[in-house]
Amino acid sequence: MSQLPKRAHRLDRLPPYEFAVIGQRIQAMTAEGKDVIRLDIGSPDMPPPAAVIEALQMSASDPKRHSYGSYRGDPAFRRAVANYYARRFGVTLDPEKEVLPLIGSKEGLVNLSIAYLDRGDAALVPDISYPAYHMGALLAGADVIEVPLDPARGYLPDLNAIKPPDLARAKLLWINYPNNPTGSIADLTFYEKAIAFCKTHNLLLASDNPYCEIVFDGYQAPSALQVAGAKDCTVEFISMSKTFNMAGWRLGACVGNRDVIENLLTVKSNIDSGHFRPIFDAGVVAFETTPDTWLEQRNQRYQRRRDRILEVLPEIGLEASRSPASLYVWARVKGGDSQHYCQHALNEALVALTPGEVYGPGGRGYVRISLSVGEDRLEQALARLHEWYRVKV
Numbered sequence: 001m002s003q004l005p006k007r008a009h010r011l012d013r014l015p016p017y018e019f020a021v022i023g024q025r026i027q028a029m030t031a032e033g034k035d036v037i038r039l040d041i042g043s044p045d046m047p048p049p050a051a052v053i054e055a056l057q058m059s060a061s062d063p064k065r066h067s068y069g070s071y072r073g074d075p076a077f078r079r080a081v082a083n084y085y086a087r088r089f090g091v092t093l094d095p096e097k098e099v100l101p102l103i104g105s106k107e108g109l110v111n112l113s114i115a116y117l118d119r120g121d122a123a124l125v126p127d128i129s130y131p132a133y134h135m136g137a138l139l140a141g142a143d144v145i146e147v148p149l150d151p152a153r154g155y156l157p158d159l160n161a162i163k164p165p166d167l168a169r170a171k172l173l174w175i176n177y178p179n180n181p182t183g184s185i186a187d188l189t190f191y192e193k194a195i196a197f198c199k200t201h202n203l204l205l206a207s208d209n210p211y212c213e214i215v216f217d218g219y220q221a222p223s224a225l226q227v228a229g230a231k232d233c234t235v236e237f238i239s240m241s242k243t244f245n246m247a248g249w250r251l252g253a254c255v256g257n258r259d260v261i262e263n264l265l266t267v268k269s270n271i272d273s274g275h276f277r278p279i280f281d282a283g284v285v286a287f288e289t290t291p292d293t294w295l296e297q298r299n300q301r302y303q304r305r306r307d308r309i310l311e312v313l314p315e316i317g318l319e320a321s322r323s324p325a326s327l328y329v330w331a332r333v334k335g336g337d338s339q340h341y342c343q344h345a346l347n348e349a350l351v352a353l354t355p356g357e358v359y360g361p362g363g364r365g366y367v368r369i370s371l372s373v374g375e376d377r378l379e380q381a382l383a384r385l386h387e388w389y390r391v392k393v
């Protein structure tokens, strides 16, 4: 019998993707007839604006919109992204050279690592972060230098604590505010410091900003590109997934430094052939026609869910502070072990939560609770957790 060749060594460096592992466990439970409520994933439960869906339908009905598009992505979508940055952040972007559409921002995060990191290089990755920064570096054959995020510093990295030998081989610094999973935020002063730091140490700053429109209590999230001279060393990633409830549509963009955009395009044009054109057409409609009131009303619902979760936390052995942004409550397990807490909540209360260690060792002792589940299901989940915890304690 013939044998398959061994898989590439680079795959051996990747730990199993934790969300896929949790997902498989939940699938098995569902197959056994168990009704699991998923507070573990950040996939918006509400629909995109109606005009966006109509635009997709219209465009998909047009026989001329089914061909390959440009590797750079649809020009109208690039212009819509540039207009959004001008309107929302006062940042000027050249839609030809400083905007690159992505097939979901996750793809761009990983491909940026492929474009910039070789074996022996390193990426500075926050310890507590979305796994794609870490995995992208490993896929590229490079190393990860973890930069702790301390709750006492508002989960902002202490850049001056990074050791000189680590800085010498680092090429990329990842930051993400509003932050997944902690819900922490950064102001322009932080971005100014991060950009000055990157310029001093010849680093590329990658600001991952998919939650900039998931904001509460009147808070407005800034863009790193608002800092004067940011474009010299910075790119920013945005995503339609959370902003317009379009997670399954897979549409995002990388914006900023034109050389970086060009290098990312080199990787992408050898890997993918762009997005389905009707998705771009719908994306243009999302940016150009969605009224601010749509975003505000959607955020008010998330805000009410956040407040309801915060109200119940003390009764289920968790504590958290009120975050003005992102799609999550980041809660500390009082005197406990987060892995154990999540396992038991899943097996006994049939409620899925994400253990904090999925985001790095610094997340140990915390759980992430998503706001992206409807009010009735959320109440049911909280009631189950309450009953489970009462019996357990």
Ligand SMILES: Cc1ncc(COP(=O)(O)O)c(C=O)c1O
Pocket: 042, 103, 104, 105, 106, 107, 130, 176, 180, 208, 210, 238, 239, 240, 241, 247, 250, 251, 252
């Ligand atoms: C911090 C962060 N960055 C990027 C992404 C990827 O988003 P998408 O690929 O849907 O644009 C996510 C998704 O949850 C995220 O939390």
